[in-house]
Amino acid sequence: MVSSANHKLLRVENLVLHFRTTVGTVQAVDGIDFELDSNRAVVILGESGCGKTSLAKAILRLLPRNVEKYTGKVYLNGVDIMALNDEEFRQNIRWVGISLVPQAAMNSLNPVIRVGDQVAEPAIVHLGIKKAEAWNLAKQMFQHVGVPEDFLYRYPFELSGGMRQRVAIAMALVTSPSLIVLDEPTSALDLLTQANIFNVLKRIKKELGTSFILITHDIATSSELADEVAIMYAGQIVEVGHAKDFFPKPLHPYAEMLMASVPRLRQDQDPEFIVGQPPSLINLPTSCRFAPRCPKRFSKCDQDPPMIEKDGRKVKCWLYA
Template sequence: MGDRPLLQVDNLSVQYRTRQGLVSAVDGVSFDVRPSEALVVLGESGCGKSSLARALMRVLPRNVYHVGGRVSFGDADLTAMDAEHFRREVQWSRMALVMQASMNALNPVVRVGDQVAEPLRVLRGWPSGKARARVAEVLQLVGVSPDFMGRYPFELSGGMRQRVVIAMALVAEPELVILDEPTSALDVLTQASIMNALKEIKRELGTSFILITHDVATSSELADRVALMYAGQFVEVCDAATFFSEPAHPYSRMLMASVPRFRQA
């Protein structure tokens, strides 16, 4: 992993407008992600993890009231970029997002191959044949047969749909992929299979990941570092080995104590 951060986030905050007033979902979060690194953002539901991901990718809902802080990606200041420049130069091509509900992320009436190829055809102008060849390659990378390119999303299992969404994020070879609960609705064996595929991609392609999850066991499979989020803030950030063996924050210790163990300590 390189010393210079690929992504640098400083004092990021996100507030929503609701009927009960303003709600702060992300409250002054600062962190970085290094090249070829997997940063796991761990925390309970409602702590602000998904809002963090959406803020980084600029796909926040309409009721967002305020987004503050600074986000740098390599030499680029993403905060200063206008929306069109960000869409053309960063979104999907350099930084991609895997949404939590895979079926909702796929168009039910468009074939799988066409959906995975869309970033290549729209952002890079690739011809159909060249794009489909790349799609076949990336589907194999995530463990899906190229034969599935002609199928519709409803013809695939939940695990296969999740792999297809990951393939969509990887097809343009972005430097950073944000995964929002990519295995939460899947059985244990499928979860393990997808995490193994992600580890292989990280090793072979050098892709950096931000894995957002509430699952301690799943996070330990991929993590180089762990950021624990609580009530919109990062309360502990450290390397994975230290976090899983000697958590420092009281909330971290309670979280680790909740994980079932095969033998008594």
């Protein structure tokens, strides 16, 4: 595969993934653009049902049967991976280029296989190496994710949730991908374990130079790892920019409200709830998709706003036109 130091690690252009259902088309991913450099982490935030998992699946081409539309460009190191056939994609991209820690990964480990074998397997299958070498790699990955070496010989039920999640991350790492997509890696874990998992990711980023797409609800904890932030609403990105600009001052009204919904330990104010629900992805309004819930809407919001550049950030809101 051709690649060049001049290229971004990942560039996603107008990515669309729609599903066919008996009640209509679900526009789960509806024209997503973003890019990511090497050794950077983008955190993707948004309420349930806004298309985050579908975006991860679209990037990794893990598609269900009822796909109605799957279009756009995804470049990895400058190579258009949407143009590859399924076999080329499976051989060159999945696992070795980009790997996934799926939603609820820690509960998806095979209960009757030792975790060492489970972590070694992708290396055997996708790197074509022998079992002993793959176990060696698995051992190294356990060091990176902070799991004691002798746990390689254990079964999943012998590990805590946090340890199983570290094993799932080790499995995604063992093929040395340049990018790992993690879909809610800390949901269902207690606060301390969540923080430990984010520390593991920080360490991997530093030690191995890996990039991350991190889908999460843990806005506060993930902010320490994030280099970039993308806010998703109703199948689209409504704000994207550097984390250092975003966290002190989100621009999009939805992003502001998401941030205000985070409980703060040292403040008297209660977190604010976002009133109403995200729209159905089947019948989307022709107005700004957030308009029915937006406290700042005005006459112009009857039309769908374009993505607007504002001080090096991008925001899909008429307030910044």
